[in-house]
Amino acid sequence: MLLTFDNGDQFASxxxxxxxxxxxxxxxxxxxxxxxxxxxxxxxxxxxxxxICSPELAEHxxxxxxxxxxxxxxxxxxxxxxxxxxxxxxLTILATAGTSLSFDVTAFVPDASKNFGAAHPAFxxxxxxxxxxxxxVDPSTETFYFGPRSN
Amino acid sequence: xxxxxxxxKGDRKQPPFGIDGGLSERLxxxxxxxxxxxxxxxxxxxxxxxxxxEHAFLAAVKSVEWSERTAAEFLCATRLALKAGAxxxxxxxxxxxxxRHPTNPQIQKFAYALAPPRTIGRALPPDPxxxxxxxxxxxxxxxxxxxxxxxxxxxxxxxxxxxxxxxxQLDNIDGVxxxxxx
Numbered sequence: 001m002l003l004t005f006d007n008g009d010q011f012a013s014x015x016x017x018x019x020x021x022x023x024x025x026x027x028x029x030x031x032x033x034x035x036x037x038x039x040x041x042x043x044x045x046x047x048x049x050x051x052i053c054s055p056e057l058a059e060h061x062x063x064x065x066x067x068x069x070x071x072x073x074x075x076x077x078x079x080x081x082x083x084x085x086x087x088x089x090x091l092t093i094l095a096t097a098g099t100s101l102s103f104d105v106t107a108f109v110p111d112a113s114k115n116f117g118a119a120h121p122a123f124x125x126x127x128x129x130x131x132x133x134x135x136x137v138d139p140s141t142e143t144f145y146f147g148p149r150s151n
Numbered sequence: 152x153x154x155x156x157x158x159x160k161g162d163r164k165q166p167p168f169g170i171d172g173g174l175s176e177r178l179x180x181x182x183x184x185x186x187x188x189x190x191x192x193x194x195x196x197x198x199x200x201x202x203x204x205e206h207a208f209l210a211a212v213k214s215v216e217w218s219e220r221t222a223a224e225f226l227c228a229t230r231l232a233l234k235a236g237a238x239x240x241x242x243x244x245x246x247x248x249x250x251r252h253p254t255n256p257q258i259q260k261f262a263y264a265l266a267p268p269r270t271i272g273r274a275l276p277p278d279p280x281x282x283x284x285x286x287x288x289x290x291x292x293x294x295x296x297x298x299x300x301x302x303x304x305x306x307x308x309x310x311x312x313x314x315x316x317x318x319x320q321l322d323n324i325d326g327v328x329x330x331x332x333x
Contacts, residue, residue: 013274019285021333032281032328041330049238056299056314060329069264076203076236086264090271096281099274106265119297121314121330127238132268148270 002098003136003145011134012145014095018044020142029137031124031144034092034102036061040121044144048077048125051091051105055112057121063087063109075108084110091129093146101146105129193224200231208235212244222252229261241265280304284328295332302328 003011018029029044040057053063065071068085075082089107094100106128124130136145195211208231220228225248232241242265248255249262283305291307292300299317301308303326310332311317318324 014277017282017285019288032284038324039326039328041328049236060314060318069260070230070233073230073233075233075238076205079203081203081234088264091268092273092275094275094278094281096277096279099276100278102271102273102275103268104271105268119331119333128242128265129268 002147011147012098012136013147014093014098014101015143015145016094016096018137018142018144029144032094033122033124034090034094034100035122036063036090037092039094042122042124043120044130045123046126046130048123049075049106049108049127049129050086050125051089051107051129052077052123052125053087053089053107053109054121055109058087058107058109061089063089063107068109082108082110084108091124093133093144095146101133101148103132105132193228196228196231196235200235203234203236205236208232208237209240212237212240217244217247218251220248220251222248222255222258225252226257226261229265238265242267280326288330288332292332298332300330300332302330 002013002015005011016031018031021028021030030041031044033040033042035042035051035053035057038061042051045052053061058064065085068087070086073084073086075084085108087107087109088104090102090104091107092100092102133149134145134147137143138145193215195214196208199205199207199211212228212232215228217225225244229241229245229248232238232244245258245261245265248258252258280303284302287302287305287307288300295310298310298312299314300310301317301321301324308327309317309320311320314329317329321327
């Protein structure tokens with residue numbers, strides 16, 4: 001069942017189970033998503049900005065340096081300066097209830113040499129990405145609720 | 152500070168989510184400063200970005216008279232905002248730059264890159280295979296730690312040391328989950 005406001009309006013248009021990894025101290029929530037129509041997993045990371053694509057995933061998607069909208073750019077993530085490039089990429093949060101949500105987002109691809117996030121395909125950051133949708137988490141059922149932000 | 156953006160095709164469009172106006176008001180309210188103060192303000196952006204000090208960067212942003220700035224300065228300020236970790240300010244500066252220099256191709260690219268997300272009318276129905284994939288990963292991913300795996304409908308299709316090698320093994324990757332096993 002999807003979440004609703006008191007007046008009956010929908011809060012969420014879709015919901016999906018997430019998987020978690022890591023210890024309770026450093027638990028990570030992981031969603032199955034589509035990036036440019038390709039299925040992969042993304043870790044929810046509200047301390048990061050944008051959609052962060054690993055260099056391997058970006059290569060697979062054909063988002064190479066020549067297509068970058070902003071190249072040779074340093075950004076600050078968790079107090080660490082990472083160099084990379086910025087693209088505009090289509091992201092779909094898939095649903096097991098309701099419907100999926102697709103939007104194009106700012107995507108940052110770290111330089112391969114930095115080895116940033118190499119062990120993970122992608123991260124869903126808050127600024128410039130999740131901040132533009134509604135979302136809620138139910139840890140008891142490991143469900144991620146989502147929907148378009150209204151305004 | 153307008154919310155108008157220009158997409159890759161050059162169409163001007165209104166972002167569906169709008170752009171928050173807080174900084175806009177502060178920018179528009181900035182009182183006139185003399186030239187020395189202005190040059191100092193731009194230098195302040197650079198110093199704050201180098202220090203990774205988002206708060207100092209915001210203070211420096213407020214002291215700049217943006218209506219007098221060139222396209223190159225908007226581009227520079229956008230890059231500095233990203234470097235400072237002031238990601239939403241970077242978006243607002245690039246949007247303001249587009250308003251001031253609407254025909255500049257670099258400004259158009261920066262504003263498009265950092266514009267608020269645009270929803271796409273592509274609402275897929277519920278997909279029950281996601282739960283099957285999660286179940287497979289929960290039970291078997293540990294056997295493939297450090298490798299990329301391809302999983303579809305709860306079945307392993309392949310594993311490889313790199314995503315490129317994994318994709319080379321597969322005839323069709325439509326609907327196939329490609330992820331790094333943990």
